[in-house]
Amino acid sequence: MDSQLKKILLTDLKLPEAAIEAHANFEEAGMDSLAIVELSLLLSERLGVNATEDELLDAKTIGGIETLVAERRGMSCQHSTPSGGRQA
Template sequence: MYELLRSILVEDLQLTEADVRPDVDREGAGLDSLALVELSMILSKKFAIEISDDEMLEVETVADIARLMEERGPRP
């Protein structure tokens, strides 16, 4: 799920690829509150992964977002 998140952050949100690492905090990756809202919308529309804006604001690292995606993603 991390690779999908990384792809979205770099391609859709135009974040710097070198800054997007699992251990980096939201701010270090370039995810301000507006970017987190946009990420939440992308995940919902493209992948049916529902993570609220408030939940996005509570996560600390990029890995935490990937973990939430894994938990909320569609099950086979």
């Protein structure tokens, strides 16, 4: 798991480390609707990942959130890569 995401889950959301398993759903991990809202804000502030509460809920598990974050971070990197100064 991404260390920054894990830090957010453990430190900011105060989830128990044993609950942070890829297959764990939000209830199993100890996350309620307020935690989802807070996670959305923290992902934006700390990681530059924009994910709505609905998108996070659609992820369904901790592993789903990890995949969503990885995909969004990958997209951010791809969009910020210069195209060699040439315009299409």
